[in-house]
Each structure stands twice: as structure tokens, then as C-alpha cells.
Amino acid sequence: MNLMRLLRGQAAEPGWFDFPGGIHPPDNKAQSLQTPIAEFPLQAQYVVPVNQHIGALAVPCVTVGDQVLTGQIIAEAAGFISAPAHAPTSGTVTAIEDRPVPHPSGLTVTCIVIQADGQDTWRPRAPWPDWPARSHADLLQRLQEAGVTGLGGASFPTAVKLAADRAHIDTLVVNGAECEPYITADQALIRERAPTLYRGIEVVHKLYDFQRILIGIEDNKPDAIAALHAGLQALPETLRQRCEIRVVPTRYPSGGERQLIWLLTGREVPSGGLPMDLGMLCHNVGTLAAVADAVIEDRPLISRITTLTGDHLRRQGNIEVRLGTSIDALLAWAGLDTAPERLIMGGPMMGFALNEPGLPLVKATNCLLVPTEQELPTPPPAKPCIRCGHCEQVCPASLLPQQLMWFAQSREWDKAEQHRLFDCIECGACAYVCPSHIPLVQYYRAAKGTIHREKAEHQQAERARIRFEARQARLEQEAAEKEARRQQRAQAAKARQSESATAVDKASDPVSEAVERAKAKRTGEQGTPNTAPTANLSAEQLQARLDQQRDRLAKAEAKLADAAPEHRKAMQMTVSKLQQQIQKTEAQLQKAES
Amino acid sequence: MIIVWSILALLVLAVLFGGLLGYASVRFRPEGNPIVDQIDQILPQTQCGQCGHPGCRPYAEAIANGEAINKCPPGGESTIQELADLLDMEPVPLDAEHGEEKPRQVAIIREDECIGCTKCIQACPVDAILGAAKQMHTVIESECTGCDLCVDPCPVDCIDMVPVATHLQTWHWQPPKPDYQIIATDRDRSDQEAA
Incomplete structure (x- = not known):
């Protein structure tokens, strides 16, 4: 590394490492630095959108007509990557409805509209002068509840970033580079509120116990650098030893997270990775000041410093303004002279145009730029790419911008991904130097969006396929079960049938027995000789039959004695018949015994 | 003599590799038709049946057996393009008989x-x-x-x-318009056309 530095002629300046590419646009910062940070007066109405951060939309937790106090949570975080929103002042909730918000899409989002009562009464606050004694969990929870998000422009929830695994993180990179032209919000903040910034660094240091804290700032901000040095002297000795103020040369985009880390440490954040992978954490100075306010003063993120600039404004400068303030009111206060051609949120490189009136200011609004046509001419229509290669020389991510443009134009997404489209930080350096004025970044943004959408659609299709197959399997199983049940029933019926048939064979059926008996009786009565079976009977059986017959004779004689005269003849016949049978049986018995 | 040996050697090699290939074709035979899975991956899995098949997979099987690739309205042009790339065919416009892309x-x-x-x-x-x-x-x-x-x-x-x-959450940037390259003096005209 030292050799490389020597080769690049940087041996004399050990404070920074050179990153590839970059441009030097006119910085246009002086016009907004003439005055100290102003305080924007309270307004009659505030519109607080629920999407002021990256991640899941916050969920309103107040209803129309509710009285709210300054700093009260009015929309709660939903999910892990999310942040709550707070009432910027006290008043009454007059509406919760979809309204346009500052977003490149121009879409509407749920907004909570608060009619201010002018009192600006705070909710009960619990400042923590003893914050170093608090636990990590307490600190993180307070940060989460305070809705602090990255104020450099991306608006990523800070509590989520700070909840990362602490074990291997040893470096804090404080981003005060503010490389984009026109924007001076961070510079003004450092200049006037360096002590608050250092408090924020202390809070984050308490969470992580960093080995070193690198504060990166561009060399075009001498007043802010002086303020940083002055503030450093007030720090406790142990912390001061770990802090280093590194002044880096002014070059766009040195304020990009990856570029600043490269500048300060000479290390490159891996493709698709995060600074965490290098054991680093990067925070914007504004964010750290907000962290200090949130933790120590119990002041949630309800205002931010915004740069109002552009030659259409008479009063250019930085202003501390409550979130949810109407942008129109701000511009009117700043002395907007006419209806502007363009209103840009963010800087001229990475910002986007706001086309609708009545938008509220949000956490990500670091700058409102209202340039005149002379100041920032509308880009002329794009001409064909002449393959000059300037874009490749300025790309800070070492990509091939024109190649990516071809792939985006011909919708060859896989090739664009192979050429590391997703390492593009959309800084706009390529478009800035393009002699054909091709809006390159817009191609990349569109390509990234389309690729994300196609991936999401593919995932959804995959889910639909799984659900469809599961349903098919279920229907088949149901049909199979139905069939199995039918088979089972059929078998059961068959089994019962055959079972009853065998049962009839085996068990003594009273009906058939009676039929048999009747048959036997009938044959007996008809006088058919009973001799055939009796011939083979044993003496005991004959004896039993004899007893039976005598019994019946005795009964018959008794009946004969009682019988009415008209029945007597028939009875006598029965008796004589029985007597004959007895005689016959006796003869047989004698024969059998002999 | 050498000609006999060389023929013999080639014969032995032929038998050897033939056997090897024969074994591999039995041992490593892919289950099902892999192209059907690839086609099924591309189809949108709407399961709408507009192609005339009861679901996306049956249509994937039909495509593998030579059916036209332009019968899927939910997939539209991009699916046809992907299928054409996969199967090395010429992309054809969507068959209007099965519906239109919505x-x-x-x-x-x-x-x-x-x-x-x-x-x-x-x-x-x-x-x-x-x-x-x-x-x-x-x-x-x-x-x-x-x-x-x-x-x-x-x-x-x-x-x-x-x-x-x-x-x-689903919005994304659109590519620059007009997508074609025009010369500066024609810009007003193209704006009028766009309007």
C-alpha cells in the first residue's frame, strides 16, 4: 500500500487513499453559507407522511380529532426495518389520508395532517444526563422510538444499523464529506453544533467501543474543520485518542459511503456487501447529532437542517425546519421570485425533481434546490453514444457505464448484472461527463427496478407453482382416499354377506328347526312307518321314546276324562293310537334288549 | 501386420467406450425431461389454462413436444422471448386466439x-x-x-x-423517454408527438 501511495505521489499526505474516478463539479456552496442556521417559524399545518424511511411503512396510531403533543409518536414502526413518525408540533389531527409526497414516483402515501395549536407543547420528556449509565438495550430502544434515520439522504433507520452484531466492528466512519454541490446542511451543522455531533459519537461509541473513529471531511470546508478540531479538544482523553479528523480532497463523490471508506482506510467494501463486512460502521454527521438529541435530550427526530439554495431564492441558506412543513411555504419564506422551472430535492447530481405543489418536507430532504435556467441548464436531448470512454474514467465503482447502458437499452438484464450493475451507486458522474448528454443513471435505475420486479415476479410464480402443485397433490390424495373408502365399504359389505351366509349354516336357526319339526310331525301323523329310523335305535333311545309316549298317553287319558261328549270320540281314537304306538315301541325295546 | 493391430486397437477402444457410454446412459439417465422443468420455470405459473392446457406444467410438457410457444397471454412477449432463447427458436407474436397480454x-x-x-x-x-x-x-x-x-x-x-x-414499494424508474435518439432540432416535434 505504501508503495502504491509512493507511486501515486501521495507519500507526503498520509491522511487519505485515492479511490478511482470522480469529478470536480463547481461546488456552489458559498451562497448558502452566508448566514447561520435559521429557525423556520411554526406553521398552521403539518403533513407527516408514513414513508419517511427505507423499509416498511409506519402505521398511524392516532385518529382524526385526536389532540397530539410535540414529539408524540403518531405512526408506529411496522416490522424490523421501519421507523416511527412523530408529531412535529402540538395540535389536532385533522385528516389521515393519501397525499402526494416528495418521491420520484409522484405517488400518494398515507399522511397524517396536523392542525397546529400554536402552543408547541411538548409531551413529557425524560432527558438522560446520566446516559452513560444506561444499558445498550435502553439506548437502542430510545433511538428506535425517536425515529432517527440516516439524514445523509438515504434515510435508513439508524436503530436498525446500530443493532448490528457488535463483536467484530472496530471502526466508526463519520461522514462529513458532503461532496454534492450546493448542499451545505452538514457543513452548517458541524460549524454550529460540533459539540452535539461529538455527543452523538460518544453515544455510538458507548454501544460499540470502537478502536478508532475516523471523521472524514472535504478540504473545501475550513470553518467546519476548525469547529471539529475545537470540539475534539473537549472530548475525554480516552475517546480523543481514538478520534481522527481526516481532511480529504474535494472530489465528487467522496461522500458516498463506500468511497469515503476507501478514502479513509484504503479498503474497498466488497461487491454486494456492507461496511460491516469490513468491521466498519458509517454514519452521517447529521444522523449522529440527531442520535445525541434523541438519547440525551429525549428529543425525537421532528426537525432537520435543510439547505435552501438556487438563484431563484432571495434568501439562500440553511434552516432548521420541522418535518411535515409545506415545501411551498419554505420556498415562499426564502423569497422564491417566480414559478420556478424546476424544483429539485437533494443536490443537482443525485436529487430528483418535485413536480407537484403542496409537498411536505421529510426526513430525507437535505436540500431544496431551485436553480435558474442559466445556473443549471436543462440537459439537451441525448445524442448517440460515441464511445468516448469518459464515463469509465469517472466511475467511482470502476464499472463500464456505456456497456451497462447498452445492456439496459437492449434489456439484457443478465449481462447487465454480470457487469455489476448493482454496484452502481447512481452518483451521476458518468452522466455529468457524457458529451452526448445521455441520461445514463436513469437507464441504470430503470434496469435495477426492472430486474428487481422480474425477480419478485419470478418468486411469486414459484410460490404459485408450489401452491398449484400442492393443490393438485391434495386433490389427488382426496380422490385416492375417497376411492379407498369406497373400496373399503364394498369389501365390508361383501364380508358381511358371506358371514351371514355361513352363520345360517352353522348356528341353529329356530325357523328352520321349526320347519323340520313340523315336517317330521306331518310324516308321523300321516302314519308313514316310523320303523325305518326306529329300527336302528338303541335300547335307551327306545326306552326314552316309550316314556315320552306313555307320558302323552297319560295326558291324553286325563283330557279324555274331562273332554266334552262331542270330542270324546276323537280323543278315544288318539288314545288308542298312542296305546298302539306304546305296544309297538315295547316290542321293539324287547327286541333290542334281547 | 501393423494394419491388423491398429484395427484391433480401434476395435478394443470402440468396445470400451461404447460400453462406457452405454453404462453411463443407463446409470445417469435423468429422471423426467429436464427441458420441461426449464420451460416450466419460464412460464408465469398463472395456471389460467388460456393456452388450452390444465395448468402451466402441462403446457410446458406440450411445448417440449413441439407445441407453439406463443399461447401464453399472461406471460406475454417477454415469456415468448425467453422461451425462444431457451429453445433456440424465432420469437413469434402472441397468438391472439388465446387472449391478449394484460x-x-x-x-x-x-x-x-x-x-x-x-x-x-x-x-x-x-x-x-x-x-x-x-x-x-x-x-x-x-x-x-x-x-x-x-x-x-x-x-x-x-x-x-x-x-x-x-x-x-413496487414503483421503479422507467427508462428515459424517448428511447430513440433524436437530434436537438427535432425535439419540439417529438414533444408534440408525445403529447
């Missing part, structure tokens, strides 16, 4: 009017409708593929097909 839709049940007949539940190919007999039904929007199959069976016509609205 923006993505979801079914919405007008719940007040639902009589709880469960007919739509039986029709839904991806089990995206929730409900029970004589209870109100509702569509699980995140799972609905917009296949349209539940609309016809509904006896009270209480199902609407609604285009999916773009919201912040």
Missing part, C-alpha cells in the same frame, strides 16, 4: 354480495380464496395469480378482476 390483475370479491357457495374456492388453482360454505369468501391478494378462473363459476357475479395498482 397488466397483472388480482381478483377482488365484493364481500357484501358473496353468498358463500364455495364455487370460486373450488375453481382457484392456487388455493388463494379463503372461506367456507355459507361464510363470506375473500381473496388472499398476495397469492392471487389473476387467472380469472373464479369469475365464471360465481353465481352472483361478485368477483371483479382489478389491475394491480403501483404503490411505493
Whole structure:
């Protein structure tokens, strides 16, 4: 590394490492630095959108007509990557409805509209002068509840970033580079509120116990650098030893997270990775000041410093303004002279145009730029790419911008991904130097969006396929079960049938027995000789039959004695018949015994 | 003599490699037709049956057996393009007989009017409708593929097909317009045309 530095002629300046590419646009910062940070007066109405951060939309937790106090949570975080929103002042909730918000899409989002009562009464606050004694969990929870998000422009929830695994993180990179032209919000903040910034660094240091804290700032901000040095002297000795103020040369985009880390440490954040992978954490100075306010003063993120600039404004400068303030009111206060051609949120490189009136200011609004046509001419229509290669020389991510443009134009997404489209930080350096004025970044943004959408659609299709197959399997199983049940029933019926048939064979059926008996009786009565079976009977059986017959004779004689005269003849016949049978049986018995 | 040896050597090699290939073709035979899986991956899995097959996989099998690749309206041009790339065919325009490409839709049940007949539940190919007999039904929007199959069976016509609205989470930048390159003096004209 030292050799490389020597080769690049940087041996004399050990404070920074050179990153590839970059441009030097006119910085246009002086016009907004003439005055100290102003305080924007309270307004009659505030519109607080629920999407002021990256991640899941916050969920309103107040209803129309509710009285709210300054700093009260009015929309709660939903999910892990999310942040709550707070009432910027006290008043009454007059509406919760979809309204346009500052977003490149121009879409509407749920907004909570608060009619201010002018009192600006705070909710009960619990400042923590003893914050170093608090636990990590307490600190993180307070940060989460305070809705602090990255104020450099991306608006990523800070509590989520700070909840990362602490074990291997040893470096804090404080981003005060503010490389984009026109924007001076961070510079003004450092200049006037360096002590608050250092408090924020202390809070984050308490969470992580960093080995070193690198504060990166561009060399075009001498007043802010002086303020940083002055503030450093007030720090406790142990912390001061770990802090280093590194002044880096002014070059766009040195304020990009990856570029600043490269500048300060000479290390490159891996493709698709995060600074965490290098054991680093990067925070914007504004964010750290907000962290200090949130933790120590119990002041949630309800205002931010915004740069109002552009030659259409008479009063250019930085202003501390409550979130949810109407942008129109701000511009009117700043002395907007006419209806502007363009209103840009963010800087001229990475910002986007706001086309609708009545938008509220949000956490990500670091700058409102209202340039005149002379100041920032509308880009002329794009001409064909002449393959000059300037874009490749300025790309800070070492990509091939024109190649990516071809792939985006011909919708060859896989090739664009192979050429590391997703390492593009959309800084706009390529478009800035393009002699054909091709809006390159817009191609990349569109390509990234389309690729994300196609991936999401593919995932959804995959889910639909799984659900469809599961349903098919279920229907088949149901049909199979139905069939199995039918088979089972059929078998059961068959089994019962055959079972009853065998049962009839085996068990003594009273009906058939009676039929048999009747048959036997009938044959007996008809006088058919009973001799055939009796011939083979044993003496005991004959004896039993004899007893039976005598019994019946005795009964018959008794009946004969009682019988009415008209029945007597028939009875006598029965008796004589029985007597004959007895005689016959006796003869047989004698024969059998002999 | 050497010619005999060389022929013999080639013969031995031929038998050896033939045997090897024969063994490999039996041992490593892929189960099913892998091209069907690849085609199935590309199809949108709407399971709408507009192609005339009962689901995406049967259509994938039919394509593998030589059926036309332009019968899938939900997939539209991009699916045809992908299929053409995969199968090394010329992309053809969508067959209008099977319907036209529409923006993505979801079914919405007008719940007040639902009589709880469960007919739509039986029709839904991806089990995206929730409900029970004589209870109100509702569509699980995140799972609905917009296949349209539940609309016809509904006896009270209480199902609407609604285009999916773009919201912040799904919005993305559009490529620059006009996409073609024009010279500066023609700009006004192109603006007028666009308007």
C-alpha cells in the first residue's frame, strides 16, 4: 500500500487513499453559507407522511380529532426495518389520508395532517444526563422510538444499523464529506453544533467501543474543520485518542459511503456487501447529532437542517425546519421570485425533481434546490453514444457505464448484472461527463427496478407453482382416499354377506328347526312307518321314546276324562293310537334288549 | 501386420467406450425431461389454462413436444422471448386466439354480495380464496395469480378482476423517454408527438 501511495505521489499526505474516478463539479456552496442556521417559524399545518424511511411503512396510531403533543409518536414502526413518525408540533389531527409526497414516483402515501395549536407543547420528556449509565438495550430502544434515520439522504433507520452484531466492528466512519454541490446542511451543522455531533459519537461509541473513529471531511470546508478540531479538544482523553479528523480532497463523490471508506482506510467494501463486512460502521454527521438529541435530550427526530439554495431564492441558506412543513411555504419564506422551472430535492447530481405543489418536507430532504435556467441548464436531448470512454474514467465503482447502458437499452438484464450493475451507486458522474448528454443513471435505475420486479415476479410464480402443485397433490390424495373408502365399504359389505351366509349354516336357526319339526310331525301323523329310523335305535333311545309316549298317553287319558261328549270320540281314537304306538315301541325295546 | 493391430486397437477402444457410454446412459439417465422443468420455470405459473392446457406444467410438457410457444397471454412477449432463447427458436407474436397480454390483475370479491357457495374456492388453482360454505369468501391478494378462473363459476357475479395498482414499494424508474435518439432540432416535434 505504501508503495502504491509512493507511486501515486501521495507519500507526503498520509491522511487519505485515492479511490478511482470522480469529478470536480463547481461546488456552489458559498451562497448558502452566508448566514447561520435559521429557525423556520411554526406553521398552521403539518403533513407527516408514513414513508419517511427505507423499509416498511409506519402505521398511524392516532385518529382524526385526536389532540397530539410535540414529539408524540403518531405512526408506529411496522416490522424490523421501519421507523416511527412523530408529531412535529402540538395540535389536532385533522385528516389521515393519501397525499402526494416528495418521491420520484409522484405517488400518494398515507399522511397524517396536523392542525397546529400554536402552543408547541411538548409531551413529557425524560432527558438522560446520566446516559452513560444506561444499558445498550435502553439506548437502542430510545433511538428506535425517536425515529432517527440516516439524514445523509438515504434515510435508513439508524436503530436498525446500530443493532448490528457488535463483536467484530472496530471502526466508526463519520461522514462529513458532503461532496454534492450546493448542499451545505452538514457543513452548517458541524460549524454550529460540533459539540452535539461529538455527543452523538460518544453515544455510538458507548454501544460499540470502537478502536478508532475516523471523521472524514472535504478540504473545501475550513470553518467546519476548525469547529471539529475545537470540539475534539473537549472530548475525554480516552475517546480523543481514538478520534481522527481526516481532511480529504474535494472530489465528487467522496461522500458516498463506500468511497469515503476507501478514502479513509484504503479498503474497498466488497461487491454486494456492507461496511460491516469490513468491521466498519458509517454514519452521517447529521444522523449522529440527531442520535445525541434523541438519547440525551429525549428529543425525537421532528426537525432537520435543510439547505435552501438556487438563484431563484432571495434568501439562500440553511434552516432548521420541522418535518411535515409545506415545501411551498419554505420556498415562499426564502423569497422564491417566480414559478420556478424546476424544483429539485437533494443536490443537482443525485436529487430528483418535485413536480407537484403542496409537498411536505421529510426526513430525507437535505436540500431544496431551485436553480435558474442559466445556473443549471436543462440537459439537451441525448445524442448517440460515441464511445468516448469518459464515463469509465469517472466511475467511482470502476464499472463500464456505456456497456451497462447498452445492456439496459437492449434489456439484457443478465449481462447487465454480470457487469455489476448493482454496484452502481447512481452518483451521476458518468452522466455529468457524457458529451452526448445521455441520461445514463436513469437507464441504470430503470434496469435495477426492472430486474428487481422480474425477480419478485419470478418468486411469486414459484410460490404459485408450489401452491398449484400442492393443490393438485391434495386433490389427488382426496380422490385416492375417497376411492379407498369406497373400496373399503364394498369389501365390508361383501364380508358381511358371506358371514351371514355361513352363520345360517352353522348356528341353529329356530325357523328352520321349526320347519323340520313340523315336517317330521306331518310324516308321523300321516302314519308313514316310523320303523325305518326306529329300527336302528338303541335300547335307551327306545326306552326314552316309550316314556315320552306313555307320558302323552297319560295326558291324553286325563283330557279324555274331562273332554266334552262331542270330542270324546276323537280323543278315544288318539288314545288308542298312542296305546298302539306304546305296544309297538315295547316290542321293539324287547327286541333290542334281547 | 501393423494394419491388423491398429484395427484391433480401434476395435478394443470402440468396445470400451461404447460400453462406457452405454453404462453411463443407463446409470445417469435423468429422471423426467429436464427441458420441461426449464420451460416450466419460464412460464408465469398463472395456471389460467388460456393456452388450452390444465395448468402451466402441462403446457410446458406440450411445448417440449413441439407445441407453439406463443399461447401464453399472461406471460406475454417477454415469456415468448425467453422461451425462444431457451429453445433456440424465432420469437413469434402472441397468438391472439388465446387472449391478449394484460397488466397483472388480482381478483377482488365484493364481500357484501358473496353468498358463500364455495364455487370460486373450488375453481382457484392456487388455493388463494379463503372461506367456507355459507361464510363470506375473500381473496388472499398476495397469492392471487389473476387467472380469472373464479369469475365464471360465481353465481352472483361478485368477483371483479382489478389491475394491480403501483404503490411505493413496487414503483421503479422507467427508462428515459424517448428511447430513440433524436437530434436537438427535432425535439419540439417529438414533444408534440408525445403529447
